[in-house]
Amino acid sequence: xxxxxxxxxxxxxxxxxxxxxxxxxxxxxxxxxxxxxxxxxxxxxxxxxxxxxxxxxxxxxxxxxxxxxxxxxxxxxxxxxxxxxxxxxxxxxxxxxxxxxxxxxxxxxxxxxxxxxxxxxxxxxxxxxxxxxxxxxxxxxxxxxxxxxxxxxxxxxxxxxxxxxxxxxxxxxxxxxxxxxxxxxxxxxxxxxxxxxxxxxxxxxxxxxxxxxxxx
Amino acid sequence: xxxxxxxxxxxxxxxxxxxxxxxxxxxxxxxxxxxxxxxxxxxxxxxxxxxxxxxxxxxxxxxxxxxxxxxxxxxxxxxxxxxxxxxxxxxxxxxxxxxxxxxxxxxxxxxxxxxxxxxxxxxxxxxxxxxxxxxxxxxxxxxxxxxxxxxxxxxxxxxxxxxxxxxxxxxxxxxxxxxxxxxxxxxxxxxxxxxxxxxxxxxxxxxxxxxxxxxxxxxxxxxxxxxxxxxxxxxxxxxxxxxxxxxxxxxxxxxxxxxxxxxxxxxxxxxxxxxxxxxxxxxxxxxxxxxxxxxxxxxxxxxxxxxxxxxxxxxxxxxxxxxxxxxxxxxxxxxxxxxxxxxxxxxxxxxxxxxxxxxxxxxxxxxxxxxxxxxxxxxxxxxxxxxxxxxxxxxxxxxxxxxxxxxxxxxxxxxxxxxxxxxxxxxxxxxxxxxxxxxxxxxxxxxxxxxxxxxxxxxxxxxxxxxxxxxxxxxxxxxxxxxxxxxxxxxxxxxxxxxxxxxxxxxxxxxxxxxxxxxxxxxxxxxxxxxxxxxxxxxxxxxxxxxxxxxxxxxxxxxxxxxxxxxxxxxxxxxxxxxxxx
Ligand code: SF4
Numbered sequence: 001x002x003x004x005x006x007x008x009x010x011x012x013x014x015x016x017x018x019x020x021x022x023x024x025x026x027x028x029x030x031x032x033x034x035x036x037x038x039x040x041x042x043x044x045x046x047x048x049x050x051x052x053x054x055x056x057x058x059x060x061x062x063x064x065x066x067x068x069x070x071x072x073x074x075x076x077x078x079x080x081x082x083x084x085x086x087x088x089x090x091x092x093x094x095x096x097x098x099x100x101x102x103x104x105x106x107x108x109x110x111x112x113x114x115x116x117x118x119x120x121x122x123x124x125x126x127x128x129x130x131x132x133x134x135x136x137x138x139x140x141x142x143x144x145x146x147x148x149x150x151x152x153x154x155x156x157x158x159x160x161x162x163x164x165x166x167x168x169x170x171x172x173x174x175x176x177x178x179x180x181x182x183x184x185x186x187x188x189x190x191x192x193x194x195x196x197x198x199x200x201x202x203x204x205x206x207x208x209x210x211x212x213x214x215x216x
Numbered sequence: 217x218x219x220x221x222x223x224x225x226x227x228x229x230x231x232x233x234x235x236x237x238x239x240x241x242x243x244x245x246x247x248x249x250x251x252x253x254x255x256x257x258x259x260x261x262x263x264x265x266x267x268x269x270x271x272x273x274x275x276x277x278x279x280x281x282x283x284x285x286x287x288x289x290x291x292x293x294x295x296x297x298x299x300x301x302x303x304x305x306x307x308x309x310x311x312x313x314x315x316x317x318x319x320x321x322x323x324x325x326x327x328x329x330x331x332x333x334x335x336x337x338x339x340x341x342x343x344x345x346x347x348x349x350x351x352x353x354x355x356x357x358x359x360x361x362x363x364x365x366x367x368x369x370x371x372x373x374x375x376x377x378x379x380x381x382x383x384x385x386x387x388x389x390x391x392x393x394x395x396x397x398x399x400x401x402x403x404x405x406x407x408x409x410x411x412x413x414x415x416x417x418x419x420x421x422x423x424x425x426x427x428x429x430x431x432x433x434x435x436x437x438x439x440x441x442x443x444x445x446x447x448x449x450x451x452x453x454x455x456x457x458x459x460x461x462x463x464x465x466x467x468x469x470x471x472x473x474x475x476x477x478x479x480x481x482x483x484x485x486x487x488x489x490x491x492x493x494x495x496x497x498x499x500x501x502x503x504x505x506x507x508x509x510x511x512x513x514x515x516x517x518x519x520x521x522x523x524x525x526x527x528x529x530x531x532x533x534x535x536x537x538x539x540x541x542x543x544x545x546x547x548x549x550x551x552x553x554x555x556x557x558x559x560x561x562x563x564x565x566x567x568x569x570x571x572x573x574x575x576x577x578x579x580x581x582x583x584x585x586x587x588x589x590x591x592x593x594x595x596x597x598x599x600x601x602x603x604x605x606x607x608x609x610x611x612x613x614x615x616x617x618x619x620x621x622x623x624x625x626x627x628x629x630x631x632x633x634x635x636x637x638x639x640x641x642x643x644x645x646x647x648x649x650x651x652x653x654x655x656x657x658x659x660x661x662x663x664x665x666x667x668x669x670x671x672x673x674x675x676x677x678x679x680x681x682x683x684x685x686x687x688x689x690x691x692x693x694x695x696x697x698x699x700x701x702x703x704x705x706x707x708x709x710x711x712x713x714x715x716x717x718x719x720x721x722x723x724x725x726x727x728x729x730x731x732x733x734x735x736x737x738x739x740x741x742x743x744x745x746x747x748x749x750x751x752x753x754x755x756x757x758x759x760x761x762x763x764x765x766x767x768x769x770x771x772x773x774x775x776x777x778x779x780x781x782x783x784x785x786x787x788x789x790x791x792x793x794x795x796x797x798x
Contacts, residue, residue, distance in 0.1 A: 015228060015235040016448045024448060027500030028242075030528075038529065057229055084500070086242040086448065205225070 002097040003074060005065040005081070009054060013088030018053035024086060025050075025065060032084035034077050037068035049104055052179050055186060060209035062111070064104055066097060104179075109215035110158055111177035113185045113207055117169040117193065120202035128162035128169070131196040139191050153191055156183035158213060168205060174213050185209075219306055219314040227300045233449060236263035237297060239311035241445040243499070244289075245276070247313035251286035252399070253392060255279050256310050256320040256357065258290040260327070260335035261714070266291045267445070268453035270507055271363065272326050277441035278385050282392055288312035289445070290323075292335045295711070298342060308342040317343035317357060321395070324360035325376075330691040331684065331714040333365070333372060337706040340375075347703060349377050349421065354405050366419075367429075367476050368645040368751035371694035371702065373421040378412055380419075381754055382429035382476075383462075385439050387417035419754070426753040435462060435481035440491050443498040455503035455533075456495040460488055460520070464509040465779035465796065468559070469570045469770050470601065472644035473509055476756055478786065479794040480779060485516045492524055503531045512538045513780075515798060539573055539581045554585050557596035560604075561611030567773040568603055570766075575615070582619045587626065592633045593619070599663040600641040600655035600685075603771060609663040612638065613670035620672055635676035638664055640685035644692050645751045646758065648766035653740035654689035657682045683721040687713070689739040690728065695750040698738075700731035759787035 009021075016024070026046055029036055038044040049066040071077050078094040085091070136152060143149035158174030171192065175183040189204045217225070228234035257276055259266025266272055266289075279287035288310035293301060301307070307316040317323050323345065325336050337347050345359065346352050352359070361372060362380035369379045380387060391412060398408040413420035417430025432438045440459070447454065463480040464473065483491075492504055504524050511517060511534045521532040539556050558578050560566045566573055582593060597612045616636045623632040640660050643649045655663075660682035668677055691698060704727035705713075712718040728735035743749055745764045752760075762785070769776060776784050783793040 012235070012238040012240040013448075015238055020235070020449050023450070023454075024242075026502070027446065029500070030496075030502065031242075031498065031500035033497070044529070056234075084242075086446075087240055 001070065001072075002066060002068050003077065003094060004097045004101075005067070005094045006092040007063050007065065008090040008092060009060045009063055009088065010090060011059075011088040013086070014057050014059045017056055018050070022048070022050065024089070028081060028084040028086075028089075029067075032077075032080035034069055034071050034080055037070075051104055051108060052177065052182060054209065055184055058113075058185055058207045058209060062092070062209060062212055064108075066104055106215075108178045108212070109176075110174050110213035111209050112172060112174050112211045112213060113188075114210050115171040115173060115185060115189045115192075115207050116205040117171065117189065117199060117202040118167065118205040120164075120169045120199045121167065123162075123164045123169050123198035123202075125162050125164050127198050128164065128196060131198060132160055132162070132192075135195040137188075137191050137195060139187050141187070153183055153188050156181060157188065169199065169202065172210075177209070177212075219309050219316070222304050222306050223314075226304050227297070227306065231297045231300055232294060233263075235449045236291070237293065237311075239289075239314075241448055243443045244312055244445040245280045245287065247288070248280075248286035251284055253285045253322070253395065254315070254320040255285055255287040255322045255324060256290050256317050257287050258292075258323060258325045258336075258339060260292050260325055260332040260339060261712070262294060263291040264447065264449065264451045266326075267447045267451040269326065269328065270457045270459060271328075273441050273444035273457070274385060274439060274459075275324075275326070275362070275388070276444060278388055278439045279392075281439070282389065284396065285392060286312075288315070288320075290317065290339070292339055292712070293342070298338070301342065307344055308339055317345065320357045322360055323357040324362065327361050327363040327365035327372070329714050330365055330688045331719070333375075333691065333702050334706040334710045334713055336361075336372075336375060337703065338711045347706075348374050350374070352377070358405070358409075364472065364476060365692070367472075367754055367756060368692065368694070369419050369421065369427075369754065370696045370750045371691050371698035373696055374699040375702075376421065377409060378418060378420055379427075380417060380430075381427045382417045382756075383431045384417065386430040386432050387415055390415050391418060426755065428755040429476070429757055431477070431757075432462070432481070436483050436487055438462075438483075442491070442494045446499055446501075453505065454501070455505050456492070456499050456501040457505050457507050458488060458492045458495060459483075459507045460511060460514050460517075461508035465513060466510055466572070467570055467766075467776050467778060467784070469568070469648045469766055470559070470598065470641060470644075471509075472647050475646050475758055475786075477509065478757060478788045480513075480796060482514055482796065482798045484798055485519060488516075488520055489523055492520065493527070496524070496528065496530060502529055503533065505533050505535060507535060510538060511535060539578055552589060553592040553594075554590050555594040555596065556581070558615065559596065559598055560601060560608065561597060561613070561615045562608045564773055565601055565604055565608045565611070567775055568770045569601060570770070570775050572775055572778065578615065579619065579622060583622050586623045586632050587628065589630070590632065591630050592635070594635045594637060595619075597636065597638050598641045599638055599667070600660050600682075602641075602643070602649050602652040604655075604663075606663070606666065609666055610670055612636070613667045616675050617670075617672050620675060633676070634674070635678065636667075636671065638667060638677065638679040640680050640682050642685050642689045642692060645749070646754075646756045646763075648763045648770055650693065650749065650763065651743045651745060651767055653742040654686060656736060656740060657686050660685070681716060681719065684713070684716070684719050686736060686739045687719075687721070687724045690724075690733075690735055693741075693750065694738070697731065697733060701728040701733055701735075704728075704730045757788045762786045 036046045051064040137154045139153045140150050156176035161172040163170040185207045193199045193202045358377045360378045361376045362384045366379045409420050413423040419427035461482040463477040465480040524530045524532040620634050643652045664679045708723045710723045725735045
């Protein structure tokens with residue numbers, strides 16, 4: 001039977017990389033005594049499908065893990081697993097995965113990120129909106145052949161909203177977060193601070209993935 | 217801002233491996249609100265090293281099992297982290313409750329290797345605690361040390377208020393009780409220290425003249441941590457560690473652990489099966505290591521491995537294999553990669569160190585392993601052993617060459633990748649070689665170079681740095697005058713000295729000089745059998761006469777049988793013989 005676990009990555013779990021998280025899940029399932037299907041071959045490992053790696057320092061309200069188990073009731077598995085996970089990983093839901101439900105690959109398209117910026121006290125919502133519309137958002141990354149490639153992060157972004165508060169600016173940005181295309185939210189936040197005049201000198205306080213955007 | 221907030225807001229984003237510094241592991245103790253005694257248990261190395269240490273896990277468990285005691289973990293922050301902590305005025309803190317060390321009653325260090333001592337001073341400074349015991353105020357935490365390095369308290373005596381000798385699981389309960397009663401009756405620090413000096417296994421530099429090692433007599437009932445904090449990032453040893461035995465019956469003359477953990481004690485098979493199963497279930501690890509100095513001496517090793525591997529998807533492993541292990545296949549499911557430690561190349565030297573292994577045995581086991589499918593074989597050797605000549609060093613290369621040549625005779629589809637690892641011998645207190653000085657740095661380097669020249673090109677050679685072994689030797693058999701040298705070395709910037717990338721010989725050389733000592737001469741000094749040794753007042757349980765007789769037998773190349781075969785009356789058992797029934 002296939003199951004889909006939806007979970008949150010909170011608090012100090014944001015310092016744990018995707019690779020370490022995989023180890024944590026493998027051990028947690030063993031602790032919970034939830035038997036899972038293993039791959040065959042020389043070093044068998046559980047057949048887990050995770051949502052794409054979440055960067056370090058980013059928390060999330062909506063991560064996924066698909067697994068197969070011969071164990072029956074989803075409720076039971078959820079209860080057992082909840083006790084076996086380290087603090088900071090909270091289960092949203094655990095449910096059997098129906099035949100025609102979308103695979104994670106098909107499901108994950110874009111996600112909404114809440115980026116908190118500090119040190120931009122005088123920013124106004126309208127200015128920010130206008131500046132963003134005019135901005136280019138170029139981001140330089142090292143490409144495959146170790147060559148620097150400049151991409152326009154706007155191409156991987158959907159709607160972007162700003163909410164300037166007294167001490168912080170909240171940015172709600174829809175960014176590509178699928179298996180083959182993804183915009184690193186920290187890169188997006190950093191580029192915002194560089195390119196938008198009212199955000200010059202601001203720094204990222206926190207980033208959280210808050211929801212999923214369905215593919216059109 | 218609290219320490220945790222400062223970490224999250226200002227620090228962790230800009231340091232390497234931030235998860236080292238934030239705790240929150242599955243299995244970590246909940247901070248006990250009502251505990252009257254708070255014990256900060258420290259490992260003077262990086263998080264992932266300390267989290268891999270079995271003794272550390274045991275003590276954490278023992279202390280947290282005591283009512284009224286809350287034990288929390290502390291590790292040495294890497295240099296980038298320490299710089300950030302200083303920048304933001306964050307003192308060293310515990311991982312469970314993010315409390316500054318100065319809020320604890322005790323700050324206890326596990327000293328596993330000599331070169332980690334400067335990290336103690338580093339951690340004390342980060343905590344705001346004076347380096348020297350004499351400078352500490354009444355309200356300061358009591359600074360404690362334990363672990364194998366403590367069997368010679370002299371070079372560290374000025375830094376610690378209390379030094380545990382032997383197995384502190386045994387002495388801690390009374391130690392803590394004594395502290396409690398002192399608190400209850402309003403007695404101060406000095407009164408407590410004076411009383412603690414009377415506990416077996418406890419040495420208080422200020423008040424003790426001598427101390428006797430404490431050890432667990434009924435090992436089957438030894439405290440056992442079913443669940444220890446499980447690192448969220450990869451620890452060096454990321455697996456369940458089941459201690460199947462303590463001590464060793466073999467009596468290799470170079471090996472300090474082989475003497476200071478005597479007698480050999482083993483847990484019953486049923487106990488180990490239960491404990492192993494419980495550990496695996498509670499931790500979720502998929503690997504279990506059967507820990508012990510010479511695990512294959514445990515008579516039911518094969519049964520344990522079989523049981524654990526068959527019951528779940530678990531890999532059971534042994535930390536080391538003896539060459540005279542009766543049945544390789546039983547022990548190791550997969551022999552594709554094996555490690556053996558002949559320790560010396562020539563028969564003469566193997567007899568001198570009491571390795572009790574013949575060349576035929578070594579050659580035949582290596583060949584057997586290869587024919588069973590072993591593709592990678594690693595051999596461990598030492599250079600600089602007392603009485604060693606150039607020829608003995610050449611014999612290391614000759615033996616390895618012969619093993620490789622033999623493997624090429626049968627036409628098997630796979631070839632053998634042979635590697636040789638050479639470490640520099642360091643004479644240690646409470647061993648028959650404690651009287652001997654260390655070989656000079658030049659001579660050690662020359663022996664290693666000679667091996668490299670002689671070894672077939674196809675054999676990979678790795679070796680330890682003679683320079684760091686000189687410092688290790690100076691510290692391990694040092695007297696109290698070495699305290700000043702250690703302090704100078706720390707002041708000159710020597711931290712993480714056990715990491716080759718941080719080790720700087722010139723720093724240590726200069727520090728010894730400042731303390732009025734010549735480092736190399738200090739490491740090379742030898743003691744006569746009659747002389748009063750710096751650590752002579754520590755009673756490890758073994759008679760000095762036994763060590764002297766072993767030293768003489770070493771010189772003459774005479775072997776001593778293992779305790780299994782016959783008792784050599786080392787002094788541990790007053791009845792004249794230990795029982796090894798499981
Ligand atoms: S008393 Fe005898 S059997 Fe016991 S540890 Fe010493 S030599 Fe071995």
